[in-house]
Amino acid sequence: MPLRGCDVPGCPKSAARKHGGCLLCSKNHCGAHIKSASHTCLSEARPAYTHYVASQRAHLSSALDQFDVVALTSLASKLRRGVPCSIPALTTDDETKLDLLSKHMTKTDFHVDINFQDGVVWDARIRLRHDAFPPLPVQKYIFLSEVFTLKFLEKTAVPAPGVYHYDWFDSADNVVGVSYVLLEKMGGRKLEWDKASSPLQSKIMEQLVDISLELERHSFEMTGSIVPSDDGDVHIGGYAQLPLFRDSHTPIGPFSSLKASLRAIMHLQLDIITDGEFSSLALGHFLSYLWRLHMIPDLIASTNSKEGGPFYLRHFCETDDHIMVDDNGNITAIVDWASSSIQSKEYAFSSPQMLWPMDNFLTGDNELSPQELEFADIYRRRGRPDMADIVINGRKLQRFLYSLGDSWTGDQKEFEALFLGLRKAFIKEGDEAAAAAAQEPFEFWKKKLISKYSVEYPQLQRLF
Numbered sequence: 001m002p003l004r005g006c007d008v009p010g011c012p013k014s015a016a017r018k019h020g021g022c023l024l025c026s027k028n029h030c031g032a033h034i035k036s037a038s039h040t041c042l043s044e045a046r047p048a049y050t051h052y053v054a055s056q057r058a059h060l061s062s063a064l065d066q067f068d069v070v071a072l073t074s075l076a077s078k079l080r081r082g083v084p085c086s087i088p089a090l091t092t093d094d095e096t097k098l099d100l101l102s103k104h105m106t107k108t109d110f111h112v113d114i115n116f117q118d119g120v121v122w123d124a125r126i127r128l129r130h131d132a133f134p135p136l137p138v139q140k141y142i143f144l145s146e147v148f149t150l151k152f153l154e155k156t157a158v159p160a161p162g163v164y165h166y167d168w169f170d171s172a173d174n175v176v177g178v179s180y181v182l183l184e185k186m187g188g189r190k191l192e193w194d195k196a197s198s199p200l201q202s203k204i205m206e207q208l209v210d211i212s213l214e215l216e217r218h219s220f221e222m223t224g225s226i227v228p229s230d231d232g233d234v235h236i237g238g239y240a241q242l243p244l245f246r247d248s249h250t251p252i253g254p255f256s257s258l259k260a261s262l263r264a265i266m267h268l269q270l271d272i273i274t275d276g277e278f279s280s281l282a283l284g285h286f287l288s289y290l291w292r293l294h295m296i297p298d299l300i301a302s303t304n305s306k307e308g309g310p311f312y313l314r315h316f317c318e319t320d321d322h323i324m325v326d327d328n329g330n331i332t333a334i335v336d337w338a339s340s341s342i343q344s345k346e347y348a349f350s351s352p353q354m355l356w357p358m359d360n361f362l363t364g365d366n367e368l369s370p371q372e373l374e375f376a377d378i379y380r381r382r383g384r385p386d387m388a389d390i391v392i393n394g395r396k397l398q399r400f401l402y403s404l405g406d407s408w409t410g411d412q413k414e415f416e417a418l419f420l421g422l423r424k425a426f427i428k429e430g431d432e433a434a435a436a437a438a439q440e441p442f443e444f445w446k447k448k449l450i451s452k453y454s455v456e457y458p459q460l461q462r463l464f
Contacts, residue, residue, distance in 0.1 A: 004134075006020070006030040006033055013030035015029055016407075017242065017278070025040075028131075057102060060110060068175065079165055084116070087113065089104075122185055123183040124180060127139075127178060134242055143338070144166075147166045148228050149340050150163045151163055153337070159333045187333075191204065193320035202374065206378055220311045223309070223311045223344065225254075241405075243405020259300050278406055280407045280409075281410065281412065284412075286460065288419050295400075311343060314340060318352035318353045319352075322336045350391060355371040355372045364424065368395075402422075420438065
């Protein structure tokens with residue numbers, strides 16, 4: 001069942017799942033209408049960045065109208081046994097307030113400091129409300145999963161912000177008027193990986209290995225995402241990821257085996273494509289997921305995954321903007337744990353995406369970057385050749401699970417390159433027949449698969 005419909009009057013199609021929501025006009029669009037002339041947000045006469053800033057300021061202003069600042073500061077003070085506090089950013093005039101807060105916004109949240117009289121500072125993360133966001137039940141599920149993931153991390157040595165309090169906007173006990181989470185204020189600034197010197201990159205990778213080895217100490221018997229619990233134990237539920245919701249109330253999972261999880265993920269992607277939730281190149285993507293579905297036994301055979309795990313926590317977006325560092329290159333925090341999941345060891349500890357040679361990756365090249373090779377060497381120097389092997393052999397799973405939930409790209413040539421990279425990742429050394437088959441022109445391969453699967457998968461006919 002699609003998560004949203006297209007908002008264009010008279011259009012019966014589903015909105016594209018990941019890319020259909022427009023943050024400028026707050027409308028949801030199908031793959032055709034997001035790029036159509038009727039969607040004037042994309043008009044050259046309307047500079048996108050200027051329009052985006054204006055739209056974000058409007059949503060920020062709306063959030064502030066719903067936000068009871070006095071209630072939040074009273075709550076924060078109560079949580080610290082009466083220590084008085086204030087939010088300086090919200091004591092200025094409206095324009096200055098918007099200017100200040102705009103600098104601390106993401107697409108979904110804004111942050112303000114809560115300053116206590118004794119010098120302690122908390123980070124209040126306030127959730128924005130936007131019609132172009134996923135349905136509210138999906139947002140709430142992902143929000144709560146992140147909160148309880150952070151609560152789990154408090155029990156580990158992973159540098160992540162602690163949680164002091166949280167609430168969703170429609171809770172009966174919510175007196176603040178918005179969804180929010182009160183977090184430990186972490187020092188540092190966002191890492192800029194591409195601007196970092198080689199010695200600094202090496203220092204960062206050494207610390208990322210430390211963090212991975214710490215996460216390895218905490219295994220789970222199910223794959224999925226961490227979900228709320230009242231008993232203090234860590235509970236695993238369905239995946240808290242937008243591409244892995246069957247409908248607005250039902251994420252898939254949890255699963256006790258990698259095979260079961262991968263099959264469910266692939267079948268769901270086929271359903272999403274059939275329902276019209278991929279924004280472009282639906283037929284090609286459908287065939288790519290069919291191919292992946294039938295390659296699962298080969299993939300499982302190349303892992304050590306067993307029924308009941310072990311599985312491990314993996315950050316959803318392993319890029320530099322979730323890593324906070326100080327002036328000396330020390331990691332002060334790993335932030336933004338939304339949509340994190342419990343995964344197989346081979347996927348959880350494969351190389352972070354910020355180390356990938358993305359230009360080469362997008363052209364179908366599976367060669368590792370010098371930074372990935374160094375990352376593997378760090379594990380070897382630590383006496384962990386098994387973890388080094390996971391990094392060296394990680395492309396197969398990275399390609400297999402790359403960019404779920406919507407089109408890889410709208411460009412046919414780039415799509416074919418990405419799919420070629422996926423197929424090449426599965427070629428065993430010395431298998432000349434498979435290597436030759438991977439070089440077949442995409443159109444030839446596509447016709448062969450359509451002929452092979454058109455009876456078993458009649459929904460293929462709906463994608464022509």
